[in-house]
Amino acid sequence: MRREVALVENELLSIGRLASISGLPVSALRFYDGAGVLPPSVVDPSSGYRFYQPSQVVQARLVAHLRRVGLPLDDIRTILADPARAGSILTAHLGRLEAGLADARREISIVHHMLENTETTMHKFTLPADELIRALREVRHAVCEDPGQPRLNGVFLDSEPGQVRVVATDRYRLTTSTVATSEQRDLRLLLPTAAVDELLGRDYSGSVEVTVSQGTITLSGDGGTVRAQVPDVDFPPYRSWLELGRTEVPFDAAALRAALTAEATETQSRANDGVTYEVSRLSVTRSTVEVGASDDPDAQVVGVNREFLLQALEGGAQLTLALDDPIAPLAIRNPDREGALSILMPVRLEQPA
Secondary structure: OHHHHHHOOOOOEEHHHHHHHHOOOHHHHHHHHHOOOOOOOEEOOOOOOEEEOOOHHHHHHHHHHHHHOOOOHHHHHHHHHOHHHHHHHHHHHHHHHHHHHHHHHHHHHHHHHHHHOOOOOOEEEEEEHHHHHHHHHHHHHHOOOOOOOHHHOEEEEEEEOOEEEEEEEOOOEEEEEEEEOOOOOOOEEEEEHHHHHHHHOOOOOOEEEEEEEOOEEEEEEOOEEEEEEOOOOOOOOOHHHHHOOOOEEEEEHHHHHHHHHHOOOEEEEOOOOOOEEEEEEEEEOOOOEEEOOOOOOOOEEEEEEHHHHHHHHHHOOEEEEEOOOOOOOEEEEOOOOOOOEEEEOOEOOOOOO
16 A cells, blocks of 8 residues: 555545545545545646645545544544644543443443333432532523423433432533432433422422332422423433543632623624624633633633533632633533533634634
């Protein structure tokens, strides 16, 4: 193969020749051209034929390998333009793949359990009331209010060893918290928004008894009883997001809130529904998180929905922010509480900071 490349090192390669050398089919090369990942060196204006430099053979092979492992096009484009960033991008992607495999194993285990236990059963256990209310309050702001997204209209309760994970997402952000418990339980359901709000409006102490039976969840305690039908929906897989951005930068939440409030913002609107929102720019280095521009030339500048970020900053006094690159989600964690996490999708910035 090296001899074949050497024979054409001084001539342009047709798209068919590049396909045969690189292993990428012609249709894929056309697609990657349209996506701005691997554009040809020359396009014949009369015929539209694409021609490539011999040096693009290596790039085409890289694209082939990266797509086989499901790396997003934006990440591939970044690696080709700046190979020095490949390490962090590939490490983050490998983490997502490993988390996805663990999630798949868990789902298959649930399927086996469902097949082996076809009879309708009742699950009953208790949760500490203060922990449950705290967790629901921490994630409530991220619940999706769009009735067209029924599987997101509530808070997902998910059993884990030693705890129940509480999750909410509206597709633009994801927030989780946890409720510690020593009881064996089997819980994996969406608690509807109305039931969440009813619980948050009551005054509970001690413990809350949770009963799940016949498609209904009942939560009872000294603050009263809340009962709701469990929606027959599948909450989206979320576990691969929990390991995002493991390199964390500590910051003071109150100071960042004050800076966000004082700094000017940009107004953007979502393409799908026209909703407008205010965007703040963050400059993230290895040691600091600043609002606006930074004097550090290595700072990563990322746009974020200011309201969403302010809500995420309510999670504690001293937090950490992790960002793999400016187009990756931001992960905000409370180092004092293992399960407290907010994931925010970045906002594309059209103009340089």
